[in-house]
Amino acid sequence: MNVRTDINLSDQDLILITTKGLNKLLKDKKVDKKRQKEIKAERRTLKNRGYAANCRKKREEEEAELLTEIEELDRLIMQEEDVRSIRYPNTKMCSKEIYLYFNLF
Numbered sequence: 609m610n611v612r613t614d615i616n617l618s619d620q621d622l623i624l625i626t627t628k629g630l631n632k633l634l635k636d637k638k639v640d641k642k643r644q645k646e647i648k649a650e651r652r653t654l655k656n657r658g659y660a661a662n663c664r665k666k667r668e669e670e671e672a673e674l675l676t677e678i679e680e681l682d683r684l685i686m687q688e689e690d691v692r693s694i695r696y697p698n699t700k701m702c703s704k705e706i707y708l709y710f711n712l713f
Contacts, residue, residue, distance in 0.1 A: 612647065614639060622651050623658065 611618045615637050617625065625633070630651065634644050 612650075614643065615647065619654055622647070623654050 609618050609620070612622070615633055617633075622630075630648070634647065639647070
């Protein structure tokens, strides 16, 4: 964990402090303008890293949910095809044609 000795803030503290709080701290510690810009850039980078990690996690969870849904739908299609092959053994339609036939007519 990185700690800035001039303002005594760790990465986590820098992320969690409010903008108003950070500006007050920088003013109270008499940090020069160049260093203030560096600290604020580090803060933005750290916050962006957190946002990106959350976005990745959410996307991965959504992808897993969609894959589960696809598997369930595939299973239902297979069951439907099995039932139709028993009822209509001479039908040589593909699953898409069967779906259209039974759901449109």
